[in-house]
Amino acid sequence: MPDSRSKRVLYLDDDQGLVRLVQKSLLRLGYEVVSAGSWAAAQAALAEGGIDVIALDHDLGSETGLDIIAQLGDLPKHPPVVYVTGSSELSVAVAALKAGASDFVPKTVSEDFMALLNSAFRRAIEKERLRERKEQAEAEVRAARDRAELLLQEVNHRIANSLAMAASFVNLQAGSLVDGAAKAALEETKNRIHAISLVHRQLYTKGDFRFVALNDYLANLIEQMTASARSGDEGIAIHHDLARVELPIDASVNLGVIVAEWISNALKYAYPSGQGRIDVTLALLDDGRARLTVADRGVGREGDAARQGTGFGTRIVSVMADSMAGSIDYQPGHPGTIAALTFPLRVTYPAQDTEGRQETP
The missing domain is CATH 3.30.565.10 (Histidine kinase-like ATPase, C-terminal domain)
Incomplete structure (x- = not known):
């Protein structure tokens, strides 16, 4: 079922005038914007939860957006980052992408800036959604594989035990006989059963169900x-x-x-x-x-x-x-x-x- 709630953007920029302008523009596009002018304020906003994407300005006065990306990397999980930088700072944008940013948008005063932000946010959120779905699917596959291996281990365990019991019955039967040929035939049968049961015993003790050493x-x-x-x-x-x-x-x-x-x-x-x-x-x-x-x-x-x-x-x-x-x-x-x-x-x-x-x- 699609998520119909407004997407929440954490906008990190120490230019409060630009932040207010961005808030008004993004509100019309269906976003809720939470602003932060420093890493400490951003941490508090992230701790509250519900942030879908981070817009990160490069120049934050005492620190840079690259510094923030490095600190975000220390968190167990964080929303995707769209890096905002001056149009002449392409090398900075490339460095941000290498550091882990999902996308970047050149900061301009033109009307295209908001459209580019909106497009970058949508791409970053969708990419994150697909990544989470992929991780969930992989986790489900691993869980299903683990369940199947556990079941196969149990099957081999039960087969080995059942065959060992059958060999014991054969051995008891041989012990009750007086005819030498009959006793020898049952002894051979017991050895054959043991040979098969040992394969299944090794399979459930070694954990590899494809090959036998x-x-x-x-x-x-x-x-x-x-x-x-x-x-x-x-x-x-x-x-x-x-x-x-x-x-x-x-x-x-x-x-x-x-x-x-x-x-x-x-x-x-x-x-x-x-x-x-x-x-x-x-x-x-x-x-x-x-x-x-x-x-x-x-x-x-x-x-x-x-x-x-x-x-x-x-x-x-x-x-x-x-x-x-x-x-x-x-x-x-x-x-x-x-x-x-x-x-x-x-x-x-x-x-x-x-x-x-x-x-x-």
Whole structure:
């Protein structure tokens, strides 16, 4: 709704005759003029509030308008300033604009002076109104962004907690079983759930909801799996050397599940004695790709012998790798086995993603 009240002008000039003339002329144009002959008087008028624009004369006797502009700058907020100066003092007007004045008007005795003042006032008031609206809009955008980030943080928190609870249920169920194969299958399921839940836990603790720091995420996952292995009285140590890499959420989940699968396999099959070491490495390659390896020094595979187990985990790893345009390679470790995934750091999402997201760490 437009503001229909009269605009209030604070006119700073020590020439009281000119001030009275300006007051009468501006009154006819719909302005209310408050006069001040010094900075002290201007401060009192500004403290009362309701001033829409300041008309500031350059020559104020003991001080100049430039001095007043500098003191206005110390205030938290002040109305826009229209600088009034002699027609031959263009350099002064330029200095005033640089100091923060919104506009300037050459002081003359012609009838054009009031018209120029009126025009400058209108421009300054409108510019200030647009600036305030812009600041308000930006504040609303920041508030909406903060609310959205808080909501997203809460969503990730709840997802992480729900997945942790699901993993606990799976663990309890495994504890009630006597069949070894069933218990192993549930343990693998628990590790997959943990791999996904850790991504959401990192998202709400780190505050960046776009990317996941793989070195931190995979290190946490490995620590959890190490603790789980030790709780089962296994003397298998898991070491890691992880480059600093960031990937979007989907790709990070895929990598976490792959690491969980490969570590689980090494824990189950590589060391029948229950003693050994597993090394997890994430390295950056020169061609814009990264290479993830999980290596053990255990019994290894003989020739082309099929891997033990149901093969379900292998299928999961294959699907995850394909979604990242990655390639899987199993090699003998002399001794042991090396499972490797090479994938591009630029992750392109499937074509059905309508936003066409493409992220580069």
